[in-house]
Amino acid sequence: MSKPKLAYYLAGGCGGCDIAVVDLSETLIDVALAVDIVFWAPTVADAKYKDLEAMPDGSIDVGLISGNVRNSEHEHIAHVLRNKCKVLIAFGICATNGGIKGLVNLHTTEELLDKAYINTFSTDNPNKDLPQTSMVLDGKYELTLPSLMYARPLDQVVKVDYYIGGCPPHYEHVKKAFTALLSGQLPPPGSWITMGKAVCEVCGRNPVLQGKPKKFATTVKRTIDGAPTEDGCLLEEGYLCLGPVTQGDCGSKCPAANVPCRGCGGPIPGVKDYSLRAISAIASMLDNEELIEQIPDPVHLFYRYTLPSSFPYKRLKS
Amino acid sequence: MKKIEINPMTRLEGHGKITIFLDEQGNVDNAFMQVVEFMGYEKFLIGMPIEEVPRTVSTICGV
Numbered sequence A: 001m002s003k004p005k006l007a008y009y010l011a012g013g014c015g016g017c018d019i020a021v022v023d024l025s026e027t028l029i030d031v032a033l034a035v036d037i038v039f040w041a042p043t044v045a046d047a048k049y050k051d052l053e054a055m056p057d058g059s060i061d062v063g064l065i066s067g068n069v070r071n072s073e074h075e076h077i078a079h080v081l082r083n084k085c086k087v088l089i090a091f092g093i094c095a096t097n098g099g100i101k102g103l104v105n106l107h108t109t110e111e112l113l114d115k116a117y118i119n120t121f122s123t124d125n126p127n128k129d130l131p132q133t134s135m136v137l138d139g140k141y142e143l144t145l146p147s148l149m150y151a152r153p154l155d156q157v158v159k160v161d162y163y164i165g166g167c168p169p170h171y172e173h174v175k176k177a178f179t180a181l182l183s184g185q186l187p188p189p190g191s192w193i194t195m196g197k198a199v200c201e202v203c204g205r206n207p208v209l210q211g212k213p214k215k216f217a218t219t220v221k222r223t224i225d226g227a228p229t230e231d232g233c234l235l236e237e238g239y240l241c242l243g244p245v246t247q248g249d250c251g252s253k254c255p256a257a258n259v260p261c262r263g264c265g266g267p268i269p270g271v272k273d274y275s276l277r278a279i280s281a282i283a284s285m286l287d288n289e290e291l292i293e294q295i296p297d298p299v300h301l302f303y304r305y306t307l308p309s310s311f312p313y314k315r316l317k318s
Numbered sequence B: 001m002k003k004i005e006i007n008p009m010t011r012l013e014g015h016g017k018i019t020i021f022l023d024e025q026g027n028v029d030n031a032f033m034q035v036v037e038f039m040g041y042e043k044f045l046i047g048m049p050i051e052e053v054p055r056t057v058s059t060i061c062g063v
């Protein structure tokens, strides 16, 4: 039997998801022996877009895309991979929900370019040059760039078969996901590949797991405000932790390191709009309404990883 | 003028491409390396509490 063919593309991401796969270390050797990697660009293999475009439609068994769709090149390759792959997976929170890089949607392209290319004190750009999608240099060199778009999660561009959260997905979770993939033990199409538990459910700081009662938070703290206790719930202590609504496939890594969960694992099963659910979860755990006023910068907290996939945002754009 | 595009450049995050222009004899006349991506952290970080910035900007490049 021929080996299943695998493709991997990094769109508008950071390469951290690629590294999470490489972090499989010895297991990666087993995976690499069990599959035929036909494309992995731009980070790992020497593969070019034209080689991918030349492959027959439906000829690749599994495609993974990390990163969001932020420019015309990402959009084009997402469509190409959808045509070539039988199963397409949104890999990592940029691809599933937009990710941190989806925060670009807070601003117009003009505002973003203006800040980066003109109005920073370290920038020396007297002609106010900005990137152009096409230009002819010295009257003879025709150069092009992809056009910028607002950031979208993969499923706003093509049909997605499976979702894997994390920024990046923890390599133990990646291992489980690859094992499920290779053994064909997958949930129904359209599902998240997850153990289905929230960060709280696997958190050593969870009072309920320690047989203690749950308490409301009576203050709101920034992580620079003192230090948390060794084993108490961060949220109870006022450090706004999004563990209650976030998938815990990381094994609760941040609370274990004394910092609150910021939600990179993606929404727990059944939640359609992560940010709205996070707002209501935190609000319900505060002792009184006045505390809401003290939440610093709610947008970057509740929408940090999920702005492009949130309902109000989608409505604004449509 | 003949144009050769190498896209994407390999083992790089931030996506780059190389465009090579050849003259009539087939020799390299000029070559360009372009970074084709733009992110925007300079702008969208504004307003974020400073202690949240390190764990956020680690996603500029995760390689």
Ligand code: SF4
Pocket: A012, A013, A014, A015, A016, A017, A018, A066, A067, A091, A092, A093, A094, A095, A099, A100, A101, A166, A167, A168, A169, B059, B062
């Ligand atoms: S999900 Fe995180 S690690 Fe993965 S590409 Fe996006 S920013 Fe990088």
Ligand code: SF4
Pocket: A199, A200, A201, A203, A204, A205, A206, A207, A232, A233, A234, A235, A236, A241, A242, A243, A244, A252, A255, A260, A261
């Ligand atoms: S809120 Fe945070 S610290 Fe508290 S139990 Fe949940 S994950 Fe742990």
Ligand code: SF4
Pocket: A166, A167, A199, A246, A247, A248, A250, A251, A252, A253, A254, A255, A260, A261, A262, A263, A264, A265, A266
């Ligand atoms: S604790 Fe939360 S923010 Fe930290 S790795 Fe896990 S899901 Fe991501």
